[in-house]
Amino acid sequence: MxxxxxxxxxxxxxxxxxxxxxxxxxxxxxxxxxxxxxxxFRNHPAPDVAARLLAALPEEIARTVGTVDGAPVTDPQAVLRAVGELAPGGARVAELEAWLTEEEIRAAESAxxxxxxxxxxxxxxxxxxxxxxxxxxxxxxxxxxxxxxxxxxxxxxxxxxxxxxxxxxxxxxxxxxxxxxxxxxxxxxxxxxxxxxxxxxxxxxxxxxxxxxxxxxxxxxxxxxxxxxxxxxxxxxxxxxxxxxxxxxxxx
CATH class of the missing domain: 3.40.50.1000 (HAD superfamily/HAD-like)
Structure with a gap:
């Protein structure tokens, strides 16, 4: 049109x-x-983003974020959601959300x-x-x-x-x-x-x-x-x- x-x-x-x-x-x-x-995320792979988010978390928190079948977490939002359930409204959640936002903005450049x-x-x-x-x-x-x-x-x-x-x-x-x-x-x-x-x-x-x-x-x-x-x-x-x-x- x-x-x-x-x-x-x-x-x-x-x-x-x-x-x-x-x-x-x-x-x-x-x-x-x-x-x-x-x-x-076609040119900015979501599994890589999820891995970076997990790596930025303290080890004791990162260990609690997983899939039902034990496979690696590949969805960045699943990481955010899991951390949000652990500490709703906390500074860690706000920080993680900000990191994810920056990753998504970068992804938008090549979407x-x-x-x-x-x-x-x-x-x-x-x-x-x-x-x-x-x-x-x-x-x-x-x-x-x-x-x-x-x-x-x-x-x-x-x-x-x-x-x-x-x-x-x-x-x-x-x-x-x-x-x-x-x-x-x-x-x-x-x-x-x-x-x-x-x-x-x-x-x-x-x-x-x-x-x-x-x-x-x-x-x-x-x-x-x-x-x-x-x-x-x-x-x-x-x-x-x-x-x-x-x-x-x-x-x-």
Missing amino acids: TDSYAADCRAAQGPARLGVLDAVSVRCVLFDFDGPVCAL VPTRHAAELIRALDGAGVALAITTNNSPRAVRRYLERTGLARHFGGHVYGRRHDPRLLKPHPDCLERALKWTGVTAAEAVMIGDAEADLRAAERLGVRFLGYATRETKSAVLYGAGARVVVDELPDNLTELAGQVRHVGQL
Whole structure:
């Protein structure tokens, strides 16, 4: 979609601006960030980040952070969450969150755009649909990526990411609640696009419709197993296709 076409769409007034999405009552789309918008850690591997976070912790704390099967921890947010459970609100948690934020900002510099994400974002904004990022990542990293790729203007500042308390990470619906509050949209008028069970659970708690995104069959199986109704392996690049997927979510 060209910028001139998007501008023409924004100039329209009233319900007609939403076009095909008005038929499925979509007035806001909430995007998870890492996955649906970009591959944040494609060139700044998450397992390496997790290892650096663990190495920065005192040994007695690092020993308590592990996986159920004893395999190495590869998710940096799992490290933050685990430490947050040990000492909620403590200085160690704040320090670890700050380290993770800096790692994510570096990752945002080389993050790889998700196929069709930019096209879908531009089409939604051009149709007058409110957009927001609802993520467990740092809002500073999200904004850096959006600025680097020219997408920041489409979100109008609606970036709702990690706060200092890891207990508010999804599946807690905190970031979705903030997005709905500040966009002025009801849960029934929103759709979340996410790639993790935590995204689904957060959406479920608020009554937000959920469209799953997964490029691997294993992740798709997890989402379907968790109760997702529709999971796509590629984002739609137009609103008609998105409306069809949302309608399918509502019918099942």
